[in-house]
Each structure stands twice: as C-alpha cells, then as structure tokens.
Amino acid sequence: MRAPMRPHLALLALMAAAFAGACFDLTRAAAAAGGTSTYVRPEPRPAVFIHDSNDEDSASPQQVHVSLVGQDRMRISWITKGSAPPTVDFGKSPGAYQSSVTGNTTSYKYLLYKSGEIHEAVIGPLEPNTVYFYRCSSNSAREFNFKTPPAQLPIKFVVIGDLGQTGWTKTTLEHIGQSDYDVLLLPGDLSYADFIQPWWDSYGRLVEPLASQRPWMVTQGNHEIEKIPIIHPRSFTAYNARWRMPFEESGSDSNLYYSFDIAGVHIIMLGSYTDFDQNSAQYKWLQADLGKVDRTRTPWIVVLIHAPWYNSNTAHQGEKESVEMKATMEGLLYQARVDVVFAGHVHAYERFTRVYNESANDCSPVHVTIGDGGNREGLAERYNDPAPPISLFREASFGHGRLEVVNSTHALWTWHRNDDDQNVVGDSAWWTSLSSNPACKV
C-alpha cells in the first residue's frame, strides 16, 4: 500500500516531478513500434511502499545489502531506526559466528527527513563460492546469508537498470530470485524516491531479500541526484550514504565511478551525472584504470553507464550525458577493447551490434540498453523507424538481463521479458571476447 502523503511531502512530490522530468516518457503510444513480439504490453503498475514491520524494535537491522570489496571481502550495509552497534558476526554455519567485525555508522539529513543509523562493516577474507551466515548489530532475531562469487570463470551476472519499486519491479525481482546468479549489476536509477526520502527506506526493504544474499554493484542515474537549488544544493546525498561502493580500491576519489575485478571480468562503473570531460577526474581515472587492465587476468571488460550512447528509442535522444559523454569517452573504451557497455535510462530493451563512432566495428563494444526493470514511469514505447542497421533487437517490455561469462572467450547474454508475470527469454546472443580476437590486438 502506498504511504499516506503529508502536505510537505506532497509539495516535494510536485518538485520531484519538475526536477526529474528528464526521465518521464510522455509519449506513451497505444501500440508499440519496433517490438519483435505480438505480446500486448501492459500499463505501468503503481509504486508499492514497503513499511517497517510492526514488531521491529529500533535496533532491528533492516535494508540489508552486500557489495564486493576487493578480491575476497564483502561490505555489509544496513539501517536501524535507533542506535545499534555497527557489528557483523559471521561464519559458515547458521548461528555459529566465528568472526566479528565492527565497522562504522553514519546518517544524513535531507530537508525535514533524518535517516536512521546507516551502518557498514567490511568482512573478510572470505572463501570464494561459499555461503556465509551473518547477523547485523548482534541481533539474532534476523540471520542472513550470502554466497560469495567464484574466484574464476564461469560466473553469472544479472543486469538490470531503472528498477524502481512497483508491481512490475516485484515481478522482475521474483524472476531474478529464481536465477542462480553470482553478482547483480545495476546501471543506475534505483529507488525512484525522487526527493521523498522514506521511499529510499522502502526500496531498501524491497530489495533486501535478494541484496542481502548476493552482492549488488550499482552506479548512479539521474534519479539519484536529488539536488534542489538553494534548499538542498548537494547531489547524491541519499545514494552515497546508502549505496557505498568500493571506489577507493580502484583509485577513484568518488563513489560515483569505480571498477573491480571479479572472476576474470574487469567491471567499470561510470558516472553519467558527474564530470566526464577530458580534464575531469573521472576521465583521468578511467584512462588510468583501463591502462592497468591485464587481459590475461581479466579477459573480459564490461562497462556500465546510465544514459545510453546508442539508442534508437525516441526517449532521451540528444541528452548531453549520452552525446557528450560518448564523444569524450568512446575512443577510450574502443582503444581498450571493452567487450560490452550496459546502459539504462530508456525504459525498454535494445541490443546493438559491436559499434564505434556510429558504425559497426568488430573490435568495439556491444551496446545494450536494459532500463526495463519496472519503474513507475512506465515503458518507452516509441522507436525511430526504421531501426538503424546497428540495432539488432529492440522491445519495450519490462524484464531483466543475464550475462553468463562461460570462459575467457565466450559469454551468453539473455534478456528475460516479464510476459505478464511469466519469465520468458525474449532475446539471446553469444559474445566472443575481444581479447581472444587476433584481429583486435592493440
């Protein structure tokens, strides 16, 4: 049930609509253009607010999620309404916690809202491919467990953007929960809280069953900015406080862009909504990061951005985060032989061929838009017609993607459509790593 909205929240909601307008699709068409199935596309489902459970005391951990830190550690993040120790106890059997780590606690204010206590602790070293049981704030009432990813290929990723928290999001999460994945990658637009901070708490509760069990690695979208001139001039306040990623470990000075290695894959999370020009810290960091990649250790390179650089949907054409970021950074990714670029922002699915500078190119990344997680703004149903030759598959349906990197040369990509509430594979492709293609040697 949606939370009742108090007057000041209603005012903020109006402001949210004004400021977040960049992501609204006002062009919903009766019939989808460019889709590849006869499936009749559904209307958006309303947002669903997940409340505190009534029996929770103020020290009860909630909104638990985990993320990778380096090769063998995990950051545990959780929130309590009141004071509680930032301690994680963990071990390989339920209820038997051989180790304990005490981390730190923060909180933030946003207009009239004050967050709960936001705790985090980094635990490890951990063994690969192993289930660990853990409790937060020494609270035995709630035991969680996660599985660490494998140290070597194969590895399975879920990729999903623009998730939101609607009935469709719930369906997408159910489908993701049915897959035996290792790491989730999210290219921006998480909660769609849009300035109304209790929705960040609701989102934390919604994703907890999955995000407490597998590492969720995210980057930011426009809905994370939440900057209001004069009233709240700082950007990314809630996002940075709640979804801290391992940026220091990759030499980044910002939670808005970072990289990490996992099981033979170097993953780069870029920030579409922070500086990316050639003099920016992000550009220099990316250049240095790509220069350090060892393709014998990580034969695959995967990049996530929010605003797509290639897009044949009518939504979000010509935005500077797409056009200028591409003009600045595409050459770096091409020279480094990045294998695939995932984006969100456009609420639909689209898969391109390997493309560089608008043309098909066998040594450049595949581009995929996967902004169809289920957010409240609905689908982006209009496409430029005809489809450009570089666009191989496009469809405006909710869903999610899975990337199974099988070995150093081959990976299987599948897109799973929410066909009503059924999980149906709508598109698939085998990709070959560029590091294994002698014609693409640099």
Ligand SMILES: [Fe+2]
């Ligand atoms: Fe977006």
